[in-house]
Amino acid sequence: MDTFREAVTTEETLDPQDWTDMGALSHRIVDDAISYLKDVRERPAWREMPAEVRSFFSAPMPRSPAPVADVYGDVARNVMAYPMGNIHPRFWAWYMGSSNFTGALGDFLAAIQGSNLGGGNHAAGLMDSQVVNWLKEMVGLPATASGTLVSGGSMANIIGLTVARNVKAGVDVRERGVGAIPKPLRYYASDQVHSCHRKGMEALGLGNRALRRIPTDDGLRIDIAALKAAIAEDREAGFKPACVIGTAGTVNTGAVDDLQALATVAAAEDLWFHVDGCIGALIAIAPENRPLVAGIEQADSIALDPHKWLHAPFEAGCALVRDASAHRSTFAVTPEYLESAPRGLASGEWLHDYGLQTSRGFRALKIWMALKEHGVEKFGRLIDQNIAQAHYLTALIKAEPAFELTAPTTINIVSFRYKPKGASEELIKALNTEIMLRLQEQGSAALSDTTVHGQHCLRVAIANHRTRREDLDLLVRETLRLGREIEAAATPM
Numbered sequence: 001m002d003t004f005r006e007a008v009t010t011e012e013t014l015d016p017q018d019w020t021d022m023g024a025l026s027h028r029i030v031d032d033a034i035s036y037l038k039d040v041r042e043r044p045a046w047r048e049m050p051a052e053v054r055s056f057f058s059a060p061m062p063r064s065p066a067p068v069a070d071v072y073g074d075v076a077r078n079v080m081a082y083p084m085g086n087i088h089p090r091f092w093a094w095y096m097g098s099s100n101f102t103g104a105l106g107d108f109l110a111a112i113q114g115s116n117l118g119g120g121n122h123a124a125g126l127m128d129s130q131v132v133n134w135l136k137e138m139v140g141l142p143a144t145a146s147g148t149l150v151s152g153g154s155m156a157n158i159i160g161l162t163v164a165r166n167v168k169a170g171v172d173v174r175e176r177g178v179g180a181i182p183k184p185l186r187y188y189a190s191d192q193v194h195s196c197h198r199k200g201m202e203a204l205g206l207g208n209r210a211l212r213r214i215p216t217d218d219g220l221r222i223d224i225a226a227l228k229a230a231i232a233e234d235r236e237a238g239f240k241p242a243c244v245i246g247t248a249g250t251v252n253t254g255a256v257d258d259l260q261a262l263a264t265v266a267a268a269e270d271l272w273f274h275v276d277g278c279i280g281a282l283i284a285i286a287p288e289n290r291p292l293v294a295g296i297e298q299a300d301s302i303a304l305d306p307h308k309w310l311h312a313p314f315e316a317g318c319a320l321v322r323d324a325s326a327h328r329s330t331f332a333v334t335p336e337y338l339e340s341a342p343r344g345l346a347s348g349e350w351l352h353d354y355g356l357q358t359s360r361g362f363r364a365l366k367i368w369m370a371l372k373e374h375g376v377e378k379f380g381r382l383i384d385q386n387i388a389q390a391h392y393l394t395a396l397i398k399a400e401p402a403f404e405l406t407a408p409t410t411i412n413i414v415s416f417r418y419k420p421k422g423a424s425e426e427l428i429k430a431l432n433t434e435i436m437l438r439l440q441e442q443g444s445a446a447l448s449d450t451t452v453h454g455q456h457c458l459r460v461a462i463a464n465h466r467t468r469r470e471d472l473d474l475l476v477r478e479t480l481r482l483g484r485e486i487e488a489a490a491t492p493m
């Protein structure tokens with residue numbers, strides 16, 4: 001009996017020994033977090049880490065405990081002080097949202113509840129399905145469609161491409177594998193398609209070459225006539241045209257494929273119609289620009305990204321599929337240890353039947369809370385606001401002779417370059433790369449670069465609810481100043 005009592009008193013837990021102390025520290029963390037966001041504009045968009053901070057990340061594995069206040073101190077000093085910067089009003093690199101405080105609270109509460117959303121009969125699972133239903137409604141899919149929250153757009157696209165493969169394979173590809181597919185499948189997308197589709201084709205065992213890149217027109221949209229020709233050619237050659245991927249907002253320039261035309265081709269040719277809407281699907285909720293993505297509601301599957309234009313803290317992507325049973329039958333498996341019960345905890349829907357993950361985090365809460373707080377209409381207006389800002393920036397660039405616009409601005413991505421008269425492509429690239437790096441290093445703005453139709457350029461992607469027009473004025477001023485400065489230093493006297 002005594003040894004039993006002994007054992008009980010030495011049992012350990014991760015809960016704090018003193019909840020009062022933990023409460024005080026937590027309040028401090030929340031206060032710090034609020035100042036951090038409130039003052040984000042005053043800090044640089046990005047800054048290089050000093051060597052001693054960098055070396056902090058090679059510290060050995062901790063074997064013994066440390067006071068949690070010290071642990072937080074390390075995080076504040078070494079982590080919070082050196083962010084990627086995408087919450088900053090002048091961060092426009094690559095493509096990502098800028099997060100929001102309510103969403104961060106959602107992530108905190110989700111972690112406090114700690115629920116696993118693989119399935120089960122509990123509130124978080126219902127909220128996950130509710131958010132998926134709201135997203136379906138936003139893009140105009142019927143209530144009978146299915147969907148799943150995933151880590152991001154890449155996973156959401158892979159889900160769509162997988163359902164397409166299984167529906168179009170002509171054999172039970174789950175049981176027999178891709179080797180049993182009688183006619184090799186072909187997928188089609190524009191030459192601007194996001195790189196995640198290549199990874200997807202490879203992971204699906206179809207191979208990169210099974211994704212035909214179709215040339216684009218002057219607006220960098222898929223050339224519909226070239227698509228039809230490619231489909232005919234492939235049929236002739238014994239392939240099975242299976243799926244067309246339309247992009248609603250390409251990552252390079254924001255081009256939006258003609259989704260209506262793609263839906264028509266897909267219907268006529270019996271193809272699965274997948275829309276990569278990671279950037280632009282949510283334009284469907286933006287009152288001014290909604291017509292740009294007309295036709296999206298005809299898709300068989302859609303990938304979209306709440307961590308982009310809904311500004312959910314990372315990670316949050318969503319795959320939607322019109323035919324819920326095709327979706328479920330692509331992924332559902334019921335091992336004996338995951339059978340559902342008539343009542344009780346295991347009587348809910350098994351959300352892991354709609355994707356590759358078994359355990360799933362409570363991603364829905366951060367999206368749900370911000371949507372409830374602001375309402376969908378405000379998110380739609382913010383999308384319109386970013387698009388208007390991109391057109392404003394485009395006008396500034398067009399008005400300045402030292403700049404060249406390298407692609408038409410359709411939505412919120414502007415690509416342009418500093419181009420001195422008579423400069424070679426090589427010099428232009430060197431100059432613009434240096435401009436981009438100095439903007440980052442001085443912390444004034446974060447841009448990225450790309451190549452559009454063979455021309456290297458700077459790229460400004462405004463998916464940011466903190467950006468103001470004055471930030472774009474500053475960008476234009478600084479880019480011009482740096483361009484002249486670098487050019488002068490590079491030109492021999």
Ligand SMILES: *Cc1c(COP(=O)(O)O)cnc(C)c1O
Nearest residue numbers: 095152153154194251278279305
């Ligand atoms: C961002 C993006 C992706 C990938 O989404 P992640 O959320 O980064 O995984 C796919 N396609 C397009 C067009 C994108 O912009």
